[in-house]
Amino acid sequence: MHRSELMLDLSAVRRNAELLAKELSGAELWAVVKANAYGHGALAVSRTAMEAGASALCVATLNEGLALRQEIPRARIIVMGPISPNEIRAARDGKLECVAHTGEMARFLGDQVDYHLKINTGLNRWGIENPDLIPRGRAVGVMSQFATDGDPEITYRQLSVFLDVAKRVPGATRHIANSCAAWLFPETHLDAVRSGCTLVGFPPSPDADFGIQPTLRWTSYLAQTRRVAQGESLGYEGAYRVPKNSVMGIVPVGYADGFNAKLGGTRILVGDKSAQVVAVFMDAMSIILDEPAPVGSQVTLIGEGVSLDEHAKIAGIEPWELSAGIIDDPRRTLRNVTN
Structure with a gap:
């Protein structure tokens, strides 16, 4: 995997x-x-x-x-x-x-x-x-x-x-x-x-997409889960305080892969259920699951139901700044194309 x-x-x-x-x-x-x-x-x-x-x-x-x-x-x-x-x-x-x-x-x-x-x-x-x-x-x-x-x-x-x-x-x-x-x-x-932007799927205006279609899908998997109690902290320096008893997960993608460190707070999908990213590390991220999911579940970082535009709003930057930062290294990420 x-x-x-x-x-x-x-x-x-x-x-x-x-x-x-x-x-x-x-x-x-x-x-x-x-x-x-x-x-x-x-x-x-x-x-x-x-x-x-x-x-x-x-x-x-x-x-x-x-x-x-x-x-x-x-x-x-x-x-x-x-x-x-x-x-x-x-x-x-x-x-x-x-x-x-x-x-x-x-x-x-x-x-x-x-x-x-x-x-x-x-x-x-x-x-x-x-x-x-x-x-x-x-x-x-x-x-x-x-x-x-x-x-x-x-x-x-x-x-x-x-x-x-x-x-x-x-x-x-x-x-x-x-x-x-x-x-x-x-x-x-x-x-x-x-x-460039239009070709790879970024609409020319947030108010009108002119039929432009996103072209990139980025997936990973749920590598680990654990239960965390209300008040526990997650991340370096205890950056995130858990507001209620929750299930957290680890996804093996981080800012060294191009998932921007500013994306704490954005949402991704575990299976077809939403999850919140609470901390982005160099090689992994911590998430809080809205619903429990088994280890190995597919995680959608970008794709249907998870847009670069929404990520960009959280990070306070343009969506192409996020995509340009994705690391093109086969030792970290497998790249494929569909016709």
Whole structure:
């Protein structure tokens, strides 16, 4: 028996990609598969997204791009994070496109690899303010990143700045829209849309899911149970005080597996019955069962009846932050896919 199992539903990835592609009014769909496709499995998501109509893959690091290149030789792959001068040869040999975040980076990329100029329009993270001062070299695209999801005033202000700059890079592919903007602001589609969250099942808005389906299921098992009396403490430093006589259980998954330490208080399923997580350790978690269950019972950490969105509310972070933290280590978690 494995400590836990992650199951990726490729049919849901495919449906999500097809739904989004229909919304893009002729713009290309570029699948963002950085950070192991937000913890879902980069290779499987990449292949399925391309089968469903995506025309490029976007990653964050050179090594992410090179790993995909080995498995998908003909894919268009864009490395969105910075690379150093000593990595240019590997990028060129791997037929990867890069992104210039600064004038200096544009100069050393020069005519060695195809690249995209990243424009700072308000997020104030990566980006160039004035591309007129930058040598173009093999600039094939111009891009930016929205600073908010769903705020029309900020979105349209950034779009206006971006379009003004982009017209000074004639012939370049223009791309600024992410998953949220793709659904909520059609004017942002331009030539290509970069989407990661929608592909793996995160809706563009908490108020409207547009038919997007979750794609990940994470299960484990109940490894131990014991009765605890009212007033007993659980966890380091007695962090949780038992409010009434209860049955507690141990599940062999913890924050070293990617079940975030902030998830104390969230709820999971033991069989088909709810249970509360009261303490998350490095390699295990303690839970209070609403109803007794036998050792060995299946535990659903993410899946039908247990959503990443609900976990994220408890943790006070975004759901993709939780999924991106899931550890991709076969020594700890078995990964499978269904078609």
